[in-house]
Amino acid sequence: MKGNSSSLRVSLRLLSAGLVSEEVIKDDTKLVGGSGLSLCDSNDNSKKSETNKALRNHQVLLAAHLEEAAELAAMIQGLSWALKLVVKSIQFFCDDDSIILDYVTDKVAPPNESIVVAKLLKQLALLQTSLTSCQTLPLQRSDDDINSSSLIKLARDAIASQTTWHTNTEEYETCPDCYAHVSPRHKLEVRSGYFHPICFTCIRD
Ligand SMILES: [Zn+2]
Incomplete structure (x- = not known):
């Protein structure tokens, strides 16, 4: 699916999911990561574009706070992807009950030992400066259940594509x-x- 260029000039919603799973590849067990990304219209929530990517950042895969690092890495991939599509105005979403929302909105700083998480937050903040408008909003779970499960499926496909x-x-x-x-x-x-x-x-x- 590709959005047409006029629709990409308006504000879009970016949804992302980052997953890491332990997979047996040949005779080794490895941590494999993947992200699911989707851009939707901010008015009617219709899907404009979606994709998935492998999360190959070794720092992420070795991070102490692996789940948080994977979610942040997925957001970074999502923002980079949106920028490549020349989207300039983005609302991006974090789980309502997730600490990541507090990190990204600067309510809470990550603990000192979360070096990778802190690095990823800096990278994310830097990317946001390339957009003309970027809002971080809590994800309304009930509205977005279908969206989240399709994102998780995309992330899983990205993982599966790395296990062969x-x-x-x-x-x-x-x-x-x-x-x-x-x-x-x-x-x-x-x-x-x-x-x-x-x-x-x-x-x-
Ligand atoms: Zn078998």
């Missing part, structure tokens, strides 16, 4: 249940709690 590897002829993934290396052709369904499908043998069992 290739040989000359085939693509492989590790079954999260039995750790077998299987071709995605032999994997069927996504079970709740997993970001990617389990293998045929596990489904039969």
